[in-house]
Amino acid sequence: xxxxxxxxxxxxxxxxxxxxxxxxxxxxxxxxxxxxxxxxxxxxxxxxxxxxxxxxxxxxxxxxxxxxxxxxxxxxxxxxxxxxxxxxxxxxxxxxxxxxxxxxxxxxxxxxxxxxxxxxxxxxxxxxxxxxxxxxxxxxxxxxxxxxxxxxxxxxxxxxxxxxxxxxxxxxxxxxxxxxxxxxxxxxxxxxxxxxxxxxxxxxxxxxxxxxxxxxxxxxxxxxxxxxxxxxxxxxxxxxxxxxxxxxxxxxxxxxxxxxxxxxxxxxxxxxxxxxxxxxxxxxxxxxxxxxxxxxxxxxxxxxxxxxxxxxxxxxxxxxxxxxxxxxxxxxxxxxxxxxxxxxxxxxxxxxxxxxxxxxxxxxxxxxxxxxxx
Ligand SMILES: Nc1ncnc2c1ncn2[C@@H]1O[C@H](COP(=O)(O)OP(=O)(O)O)[C@@H](O)[C@H]1O
Ligand SMILES: [Mg+2]
Numbered sequence: 001x002x003x004x005x006x007x008x009x010x011x012x013x014x015x016x017x018x019x020x021x022x023x024x025x026x027x028x029x030x031x032x033x034x035x036x037x038x039x040x041x042x043x044x045x046x047x048x049x050x051x052x053x054x055x056x057x058x059x060x061x062x063x064x065x066x067x068x069x070x071x072x073x074x075x076x077x078x079x080x081x082x083x084x085x086x087x088x089x090x091x092x093x094x095x096x097x098x099x100x101x102x103x104x105x106x107x108x109x110x111x112x113x114x115x116x117x118x119x120x121x122x123x124x125x126x127x128x129x130x131x132x133x134x135x136x137x138x139x140x141x142x143x144x145x146x147x148x149x150x151x152x153x154x155x156x157x158x159x160x161x162x163x164x165x166x167x168x169x170x171x172x173x174x175x176x177x178x179x180x181x182x183x184x185x186x187x188x189x190x191x192x193x194x195x196x197x198x199x200x201x202x203x204x205x206x207x208x209x210x211x212x213x214x215x216x217x218x219x220x221x222x223x224x225x226x227x228x229x230x231x232x233x234x235x236x237x238x239x240x241x242x243x244x245x246x247x248x249x250x251x252x253x254x255x256x257x258x259x260x261x262x263x264x265x266x267x268x269x270x271x272x273x274x275x276x277x278x279x280x281x282x283x284x285x286x287x288x289x290x291x292x293x294x295x296x297x298x299x300x301x302x303x304x305x306x307x308x309x310x311x312x313x314x315x316x317x318x319x320x321x322x323x324x325x326x327x328x329x330x331x332x333x334x335x336x337x338x339x340x341x342x343x344x345x346x347x348x349x350x351x352x353x354x355x356x357x358x359x360x361x362x363x364x365x366x367x368x369x370x371x372x373x374x
Pocket of ligand 2: 269272273334336338339
């Protein structure tokens with residue numbers, strides 16, 4: 001039999017397990033465990049789609065086992081159906097409170113058991129599909145922003161390269177003419193090395209960013225560092241447009257557990273939007289983009305702000321900004337996915353995002369992330 005789903009039945013009565021197995025084995029692969037500890041080992045070694053769990057068992061009881069499963073991020077989405085010996089309201093409520101997904105009273109009626117299992121598996125399937133869609137969606141959007149950025153990357157590299165070439169040529173001439181000042185030459189070499197370092201950083205960033213296979217895992221991330229390296233990709237584009245950037249990064253912020261690629265996406269897209277806010281728009285004062293990070297006092301949040309004095313957004317559109325595919329840019333310029341994906345990333349980490357903007361009055365986007373991820 002080629003069963004699509006694996007169920008794990010846990011009960012200290014072997015007779016109950018036999019009965020469950022007999023009822024379900026035609027439709028599912030059924031694993032059985034006579035204790036919570038045995039079940040834990042099985043969960044570790046097998047991909048399990050649903051757990052049928054007895055409440056009272058010697059040793060670790062069903063409730064404790066359920067709590068353990070729901071605490072483990074790898075396992076927490078596996079639905080658990082409690083098998084309660086009697087219609088004990090108190091236990092049923094407790095089971096649901098600690099994260100159980102449903103309950104069935106023993107002795108069970110096969111048809112009811114089967115249909116309750118089917119309902120839970122349908123929910124699982126639905127969640128998996130959604131996650132898949134989201135993953136694909138993110139990859140597509142990521143590709144789109146790589147596309148937008150890559151045009152700029154050559155440019156970002158060309159400037160330091162031009163400076164290196166000019167300085168090295170000058171130095172070479174001076175050496176040939178045997179006419180050079182030690183201090184001046186040392187300064188020249190300093191600049192050459194600084195430019196080379198800038199190029200190295202840009203290349204490292206691009207290489208890291210372009211690595212799609214990079215595991216989509218969360219890791220302790222220094223937000224300031226991501227912001228600084230992302231900005232490297234924009235320096236030249238900003239300079240070309242006479243946009244100055246101001247960084248107000250609070251030092252010593254704690255690292256947070258986040259997927260680096262996703263946070264890069266957030267910063268890149270906020271900077272792209274801020275850059276585009278100056279297209280066909282001249283503010284009264286000098287064009288500026290300010291990026292701030294701060295820890296809010298008395299709150300477990302880190303706040304990241306990207307502020308520009310660009311064209312702003314008319315009130316009419318403010319509540320549409322986070323809608324997928326909403327864009328005011330010309331065809332080919334915008335996908336309308338930036339803010340909607342940023343929104344789902346920030347939400348997924350338990351944070352919040354808001355936009356304050358006025359037509360011709362600039363825009364402030366503020367995202368907050370909790371230090372302790374959910
Ligand atoms: N900083 C900003 N200044 C002005 N308008 C902005 C800014 N950020 C976003 N917007 C508006 O919100 C729209 C949606 O942004 P986004 O979801 O990133 O999609 P896209 O940039 O591809 O259009 C943009 O088209 C733009 O009109
Ligand atoms: Mg955008």
